[in-house]
Amino acid sequence: MKEKVMCFPDGTPIDPWFYDRTVPACVTGREYRVKEHGISDDGTIQTEKLQALIDQVSAEGGGTIVVSSGTFLTGALYFKQGTHLRIDQGAVLKGSDDIPDYPLCETRIEGESCLYFPALINAVGLDGFSITGEGIIDGNGLRFWKAFWLRRSWNPACTNKDEQRPRLVFAANCRNVRFEGVTFQNSAFWTTHIYKCHHVKYIGCRMLSPHEPVGAPSTDAIDIDACSDVLVKGCYMAVNDDAVALKGGKGPWADTAPENGPNERIIIEDCEYGFCHGCLTFGSESVHSRNIIMRNIRVSTGYNFLWLKFRPDTPQCYEHVLAENIEGKTANFLNINPWTQFYDIKGRTDLPVSRGDDLTIRNCRFECDTYFNVKADEEHYHLSNITFEDLEIAAVNTQCDRTAAENFVIKNVKLTAKEQIEYHDSVTTI
Numbered sequence: 001m002k003e004k005v006m007c008f009p010d011g012t013p014i015d016p017w018f019y020d021r022t023v024p025a026c027v028t029g030r031e032y033r034v035k036e037h038g039i040s041d042d043g044t045i046q047t048e049k050l051q052a053l054i055d056q057v058s059a060e061g062g063g064t065i066v067v068s069s070g071t072f073l074t075g076a077l078y079f080k081q082g083t084h085l086r087i088d089q090g091a092v093l094k095g096s097d098d099i100p101d102y103p104l105c106e107t108r109i110e111g112e113s114c115l116y117f118p119a120l121i122n123a124v125g126l127d128g129f130s131i132t133g134e135g136i137i138d139g140n141g142l143r144f145w146k147a148f149w150l151r152r153s154w155n156p157a158c159t160n161k162d163e164q165r166p167r168l169v170f171a172a173n174c175r176n177v178r179f180e181g182v183t184f185q186n187s188a189f190w191t192t193h194i195y196k197c198h199h200v201k202y203i204g205c206r207m208l209s210p211h212e213p214v215g216a217p218s219t220d221a222i223d224i225d226a227c228s229d230v231l232v233k234g235c236y237m238a239v240n241d242d243a244v245a246l247k248g249g250k251g252p253w254a255d256t257a258p259e260n261g262p263n264e265r266i267i268i269e270d271c272e273y274g275f276c277h278g279c280l281t282f283g284s285e286s287v288h289s290r291n292i293i294m295r296n297i298r299v300s301t302g303y304n305f306l307w308l309k310f311r312p313d314t315p316q317c318y319e320h321v322l323a324e325n326i327e328g329k330t331a332n333f334l335n336i337n338p339w340t341q342f343y344d345i346k347g348r349t350d351l352p353v354s355r356g357d358d359l360t361i362r363n364c365r366f367e368c369d370t371y372f373n374v375k376a377d378e379e380h381y382h383l384s385n386i387t388f389e390d391l392e393i394a395a396v397n398t399q400c401d402r403t404a405a406e407n408f409v410i411k412n413v414k415l416t417a418k419e420q421i422e423y424h425d426s427v428t429t430i
Contacts, residue, residue: 008265008291008293008320009291009292009293009320009321009322009358009360010290010291010319010320010358012265012291014265014267015229015265017199017229018229018231018267023178023180029062029063029064029084030060030061030062030063030064031063031064031066031086032053032056032057032063032064032065032066033066033068034050034053034065034066034067034068034072035068035069035070037049037053037056039053039072040072041069041070041071041072043071043073044073045073045074045075045096045101046072046073046074047074047075047076047077047096047101050065050072050074050077051077051078053065054077054078054079054080054083055080057080057082057083058080058081058082058083061082062081062082062083062084063082063083063084064083064084064085064086065083065084065085065086066086066088067085067086067087067088067091067092067093067133067135068088068090068091069088069090069091070091070092071091071092071094072091072092072093072094073094073095073096074093074094074095074096074101074120075095075096075098075101075102075120076101076102076103076117076118076119076120076122076166077120077121077122078118078122078123078124079121079122079123079126079129080126081125081126081127082128083129084128084129084130084131084132085121085130085131085132085133086131086132086133087131087132087133087134087135087136087137087182088133088134088135089133089134089135090135091133091135091136092135092136092137092138093120093135093136093137093138094137094138094140095120095138095139095140095141095166095168095188096140097140097141097142097143097144097188099117099144099164099165099166102117102118102119102120102166103117103118104116104117105117105118107170107172108170108172108193108195108225108259109161109167109193110159110160110161110250110285111225111247111248111249111250111251111254111260111285111286112249112250112285113259116161117164117165117166118166118167118170119166119167119168119169119170119193120137120139120166120167120168120169121137121168121169121170122170122171123170123171123172123174123177124171124172124173124174125172125173125174126171126174126175126177127174127175127176128175128176128177129171129174129176129177129178130177130178130179130180131169131178131179131180131182132178132179132180132181132182133180133181133182134181134182135182135183136182136183136184136185137168137169137182137183137184137185138185138186139166139168139184139185139186139187139188139191140186140188141165141186141187141188141189141209141216141219142186142214144163144164144165144166144188144189145188145214145215145216145217146214147163147164147165148163148165148217149214149215149217151163152217159342160189160217160218165188165189166188166189167187167188167189167190167191167192167193168184168187168188168189168190168191168192169184169191169192169193170192170193170194170195171192171193171194171195171197171200172194172195172196172197173195173196173197174194174197174200175197175198175199176199177194177197177199177200177201178200178201178203179192179200179201179202179203179205180201180202180203180204180205181203181204181205182205182206183205183206183207183208184205184206184207184208184221185206185207185208185209186208186209186210186216187209187216187219188216188219189218189219190218190219190220190223191207191209191219191220191221191222191239192207192221192222192223193220193223193225194222194223194224194225194227194230195225195226195227196225196226196227196261197227197230198227198228198229198230199229199230200227200229200230200231201230201231201233202222202230202231202232202233202235203231203233203234203235204233204234204235205235205236206235206236206237207221207222207235207236207237207238207239207243208238208239208274209238209239209240210240211239211240211275215240216239216240216241217240217241218240218241219239219240219241220239220241220242220243220244220245221235221237221239221242221243221244221276222237222243222244222245223242223245223247224244224245224246224247224263224266225247225248225263226247226248226249226260226261226262226263227263227266228262228263228264228265229264229265230263230265230266230267231267231269232244232266232267232268232269232271233267233268233269233270233271234270234271235271235272236271236272236273236274237271237272237273237274237276238273238274238275238276238300239275239276240275240276240277241276241277241278242276242277242278242281242307243273243276243278243279243280243281243302244268244279244280244281244294245278245281245283246263246266246280246281246282246283246286246289246292247263247283247285247286248260248261248262248263248285248286248287248288248289249261249285249286249287249314250284250285250286250287250311250313250314251313251314251344251346252313252314252315252345252346252347252348252351253348254285254287254314254315255287255288255314255315260287261287261288262287262288262289262290263286263288263289263290263292264289264290264291265291266289266291266292266293267293267294267295268280268292268293268294268295268297269293269294269295269296269297270296270297271296271297271298272297272298272299272300273297273298273299273300273302273328274300274301275300275301275302276302276303277302277303277304277307278302278303278304278306278307278335279294279297279299279302279304279305279306279307279328279330280292280294280305280306280307280323281304281307281308281309282307282308282309282316282318283307283308283309283310283311283316283339284309284311284339284341285311285314286309286314286316286318287314287315287316287317288316288317288318289317289318289319289321290317290318290319290320291320292320292321292322293321293322293323293324294306294322294323294324294326295322295323295324295325295326296324296325296326297325297326297327297328298326298327298328299326299327299328299329299330299366300328300329301328301329301330302328302329302330302331303330303331303332304330304331304332304335305323305326305328305330305332305333305334305366305368306323306333306334306335306361307332307335307336308335308336308356309337309339310336310337310338310339310354310356310377310380310381311338311339311340311343311354312338312340312343312345312351312380313343313344313345313346313348313351314343314354315351315352315354316354316355316381317354317355317356317357318355318356318357318359319355319356319357319358320357320358321358321359321360322360322362323360323361323362323364324360324361324362324363324364325363325364326363326364326365326366327364327365327366328366328367329366329367329368330366330368331368331369331370332368332369332370332373333366333368333370333371333372333373333393333395334361334371334372334373334374335373335374336356336373336374336375336383336404337373337374337375337377338375338377338380338381353378353379353380353381353382354380354381354382355381355382355383355384356381356382356383356384356405357383357384357385358384358385359385359386359387360386360387360389361387361388361389361391362387362388362389362390362391363389363390363391364390364391364392364393365391365392365393366391366392366393366394366395367393367394367395367418368393368394368395368396369395369396369397370395370396370397371393371395371397371398371399371400371415372399372400372401372404374401374404374405375404376401376403376404376405382406383404383405383406384405384406384407385405385406385407386405386407386408386409387408387409387410387411388409388410388411388413389409389410389411389412389413390411390412390413391412391413391414392414392416393413393414393415393416394415394416394417394418395415395416395417395418396417396418396419398415398416398417
């Protein structure tokens with residue numbers, strides 16, 4: 001195994017923050033155990049009591065709300081400055097499956113700021129927020145999933161937002177955020193969503209949602225939306241959509257809208273993937289993602305290892321990307337194609353050409369159906385400076401169009417033809 005890269009792909013030094021394993025002192029502050037504050041695990045909705053405790057803790061100077069045993073049912077909660085959440089082993093914080101328990105609010109979803117439903121856990125404008133412990137936060141999503149698929153069968157054109165369902169965790173305009181040890185499972189919609197946050201760490205978490213017998217639609221494990229300095233380390237992700245998705249805005253003028261923005265300085269390392277649609281996905285609503293590192297990863301099975309979605313209705317730039325020391329099995333090794341689901345050009349006729357530049361994949365061993373699922377589309381995007389180095393790929397389709405990108409470099413790539421790939425799906429929890 002090669003030593004860790006000490007710089008991002010564009011040469012920017014990696015800040016020591018990414019290697020600092022110190023637990024902030026605020027996480028171990030005064031504890032408030034929910035059962036000691038009249039909050040019951042009797043199966044009734046405890047939203048008002050839990051929110052009152054959050055407000056109390058913030059008013060008293062901050063501390064950690066501890067769920068130490070039992071299953072506690074709640075609707076949307078809003079954490080305040082100085083408040084933290086710890087879920088101990090054997091404890092479950094479980095979301096209501098009744099949408100009125102998530103009152104409408106102004107929020108961010110699918111590349112837009114709009115009126116929509118909050119998450120189960122919401123943190124806005126906080127410095128030092130954390131969710132830790134070895135317990136479970138459960139979105140209780142089965143009822144929402146069934147309703148979504150029923151609606152989709154009635155109207156195949158319905159969007160993700162058309163069916164009413166909450167996310168599991170949403171943090172916006174926060175800094176110094178830490179998610180550690182917790183299992184986030186069965187979200188009705190996206191599992192964790194961070195927006196315009198910086199210095200966020202996911203350490204040793206598990207994100208789970210089933211893809212059968214009832215698939216959990218659009219339950220991305222981690223959605224990174226216009227954020228900077230994010231570390232995802234030692235996590236396990238098995239979800240019925242993308243594991244890590246880079247977002248940031250969509251639409252013909254998305255790159256100039258102040259509510260949108262770039263993703264910068266993201267490291268995903270030492271993780272394991274069960275089933276997912278994309279191990280690392282750029283888009284579909286993303287304007288600019290740069291200095292992204294994914295390394296030391298094992299992939300059990302999925303549809304795409306690295307997936308770059310280019311929307312014809314959005315100016316996009318994906319650049320300075322490194323994926324290294326990864327092994328696994330997916331349908332596509334590299335997937336770069338136009339993404340036209342629900343797009344709307346809104347009459348703009350001078351949309352600039354998007355681009356993907358400086359993409360390096362090295363030291364990887366993969367089995368796949370398709371090695372190089374890349375479509376050249378110079379009308380909408382231009383690809384340049386792609387490097388494949390030290391790869392061992394066994395694929396059904398080993399073809400590679402070297403003209404799809406300007407300056408496409410291939411070094412020491414061993415391709416082996418296979419007749420078929422056998423997939424073994426991971427078991428996740430409902």
